[in-house]
Amino acid sequence: xxxxxxxxxxxxxxxxxxxxxxxxxxxxxxxxxxxxxxxxxxxxxxxxxxxxxxxxxxxxxxxxxxxxxxxxxxxxxxxxxxxxxxxxxxxxxxxxxxxxxxxxxxxxxxxxxxxxxxxxxxxxxxxxxxxxxxxxxxxxxxxxxxxxxxxxxxxxxxxxxxxxx
Amino acid sequence: xxxxxxxxxxxxxxxxxxxxxxxxxxxxxxxxxxxxxxxxxxxxxxxxxxxxxxxxxxxxxxxxxxxxxxxxxxxxxxxxxxxxxxxxxxxxxxxxxxxxxxxxxxxxxxxxxxxxxxxxxxxxxxxxxxxxxxxxxxxxxxxxxxxxxxxxxxxxxxxxxxxxxxxxxxxxxxxxxxxxxxxxxxxxxxxxxxxxxxxxxxxxxxxxxxxxxxxxxxxxxxxxxxxxxxxxxxxxxxxxxxxxxxxxxxxxxxxxxxxxxxxxxxxxxxxxxxxxxxxxxxxxxxxxxxxxxxxxxxxxxxxxxxxxxxxxxxxxxxxxxxxxxxxxxxxxxxxxxxxxxxxxxxxxxxxxxxxxxxxxxxxxxxxxxxxxxxxxxxxxxxxxxxxxxxxxxxxxxxxxxxxxxxxxxxxxxxxxxxxxxxxxxxxxxxxxxxxxxxxxxxxxxxxxxxxxxxxxxxxxxxxxxxxxxxxxxxxxxxxxxxxxxxxxxxxxxxxxxxxxxxxxxxxxxxxxxxxxxxxxxxx
Ligand SMILES: Nc1ncnc2c1ncn2[C@@H]1O[C@H](COP(=O)(O)OP(=O)(O)O)[C@@H](O)[C@H]1O
Ligand SMILES: [Mg+2]
Numbered sequence: 007x008x009x010x011x012x013x014x015x016x017x018x019x020x021x022x023x024x025x026x027x028x029x030x031x032x033x034x035x036x037x038x039x040x041x042x043x044x045x046x047x048x049x050x051x052x053x054x055x056x057x058x059x060x061x062x063x064x065x066x067x068x069x070x071x072x073x074x075x076x077x078x079x080x081x082x083x084x085x086x087x088x089x090x091x092x093x094x095x096x097x098x099x100x101x102x103x104x105x106x107x108x109x110x111x112x113x114x115x116x117x118x119x120x121x122x123x124x125x126x127x128x129x130x131x132x133x134x135x136x137x138x139x140x141x142x143x144x145x146x147x148x149x150x151x152x153x154x155x156x157x158x159x160x161x162x163x164x165x166x167x168x169x170x171x
Numbered sequence: 172x173x174x175x176x177x178x179x180x181x182x183x184x185x186x187x188x189x190x191x192x193x194x195x196x197x198x199x200x201x202x203x204x205x206x207x208x209x210x211x212x213x214x215x216x217x218x219x220x221x222x223x224x225x226x227x228x229x230x231x232x233x234x235x236x237x238x239x240x241x242x243x244x245x246x247x248x249x250x251x252x253x254x255x256x257x258x259x260x261x262x263x264x265x266x267x268x269x270x271x272x273x274x275x276x277x278x279x280x281x282x283x284x285x286x287x288x289x290x291x292x293x294x295x296x297x298x299x300x301x302x303x304x305x306x307x308x309x310x311x312x313x314x315x316x317x318x319x320x321x322x323x324x325x326x327x328x329x330x331x332x333x334x335x336x337x338x339x340x341x342x343x344x345x346x347x348x349x350x351x352x353x354x355x356x357x358x359x360x361x362x363x364x365x366x367x368x369x370x371x372x373x374x375x376x377x378x379x380x381x382x383x384x385x386x387x388x389x390x391x392x393x394x395x396x397x398x399x400x401x402x403x404x405x406x407x408x409x410x411x412x413x414x415x416x417x418x419x420x421x422x423x424x425x426x427x428x429x430x431x432x433x434x435x436x437x438x439x440x441x442x443x444x445x446x447x448x449x450x451x452x453x454x455x456x457x458x459x460x461x462x463x464x465x466x467x468x469x470x471x472x473x474x475x476x477x478x479x480x481x482x483x484x485x486x487x488x489x490x491x492x493x494x495x496x497x498x499x500x501x502x503x504x505x506x507x508x509x510x511x512x513x514x515x516x517x518x519x520x521x522x523x524x525x526x527x528x529x530x531x532x533x534x535x536x537x538x539x540x541x542x543x544x545x546x547x548x549x550x551x552x553x554x555x556x557x558x559x560x561x562x563x564x565x566x567x568x569x570x571x572x573x574x575x576x577x578x579x580x581x582x583x584x585x586x587x588x589x590x591x592x593x594x595x596x597x598x599x600x601x602x603x604x605x606x607x608x609x610x611x612x613x614x615x616x617x618x619x620x621x622x623x624x625x626x627x628x629x630x631x632x633x634x635x636x637x638x639x640x641x642x643x644x645x646x647x648x649x650x651x652x653x654x655x656x657x658x659x660x661x662x663x664x665x666x667x668x669x670x671x672x673x674x675x676x677x678x679x680x681x682x683x684x685x686x687x688x689x690x691x692x693x694x
Binding site for chain 1: 469472473474475476478479480490528532
């Protein structure tokens, strides 16, 4: 990795990319490797990707729309079940905005990108996704902290009650 | 002996003569030509007069008649004597019972044994008169019968070169006693010359023949003509004439109705064919839609890879240049120039690649918007967008050869089926391009004119000849060779515009060009 040349240093994270076309995976991986510090995990099969996502911490998922064994929408719906906090992006070559928008609402997608995509747009969307994920994570941490503090407070309260009653 | 014989003969002849007179049914008076008095009378004479023989013999013969007839009786006698020949006349007579009868009276002057006598034969004419009256009544009856026939009946003697009319019944007379016939001098037996068309002739089983004669004034008659021998055994032509005007009129009306029906059936068939054409076209569009969707997907994936990779090249070169600037590899001027030349040529082609990629993207987008995957949806669109995406699609046909001039005036978006409207533009633009054989101009004008959105597509092509112009919207009409033109383009255009409540107008000058003007309701 050429981390030193990365203009987005300090914003690194893990991206999972799924497409049944090797050429798309290669293009995206090469581009992101050149322009970002993200760790790119690419899969030709949605099932393998699901296995990986189940076992590893990830930040953004991006998937093709039309794929032979499992289509992008079903795949992202599965991802939502495993990791609801992870932003999901659909990459569509079908150029059918209406279907894509419907999918966004149904499955709760973060964004859709049309093929052929624009690399600058792609970068912005990914960055925003990462940002969202980071904020979500932070929020989660804060909630946990509050919960913990509340738990401690509650324990204290019980002790006080026990002591005085 | 001989004298005796002669006397005997004479006696015999007189006997025979007397017997004859006695036996006759007619009353016979033998009158002396000198005095006029009756010499002899037969039995029938006695019965007729009711007088005794003594009362008659010796009396002037005219005194036998009633007083008012005596002068004529006298005259009759005088004439017989004077003219010495037979004469016959009718006289009144009063019978013994007082009844007045008519006598047929024949008088003749004769010589008997050197003496002049007048023989007056009287026959009772009552029976004959009665017979004649009956005869007359009978013929009147038949005549009335014939007159009351609902058909015209005419009889002509047929043998003559100019047949003479022997009989025509009232019906026949009435038939031709109309203003129309009289005005043109038409009679039943001479109306052939005035006929409107060849008669329809049919020979019937009984040997007569029927012929329909239609006059120029619109009247139609059916003639049934047969030949029979008359009482004198001469051939005559019996013609029965029926007025067929009404019936012929009905037949004509029926034929007319049939014709209209047939025309209507043809019209319906044509409409059906049109609908079928449209349906086939709609199917074509539907399959084109899914084809385009598939193609768009298939192209966009590798295109995405290509454009992304090209973008990567551009970015990589920028980085490489920066890197080289700080590297000692290029401190040598000659070396730097070699590097720069390589990098510059890469720069050049990557920018061309970028343009090419955008072009492909554009074409796919046009194809997509032309086929409108949401084709069944009505939409409010600015049809200038449709014109543009259609132009992109036909640009390969126009390139370098046809200049496109856009005179887009402001128009509001209209409610329409965008894919159909695009197809209209496509068909018109392709036709315009075909009409321009070498180089030329297509001018597209849009405007809002009093509630109508107007699109005019003009070309400087070959134009349309006057005799072709009315046919160009017919389905299947094409002047392009088979395999080139389908002749469907304009019929589909027409149908689509009609479906949108619009109008389409053509003006064309052969050799100068053609303008198709489309008007669509703005609201
Ligand atoms: N812009 C035009 N200039 C001259 N002729 C035209 C033009 N548009 C249509 N036509 C005539 O009308 C005919 C019918 O057109 P169309 O229905 O589109 O069928 P096609 O193009 O398959 O012949 C053409 O064959 C051509 O003769
Ligand atoms: Mg045509």
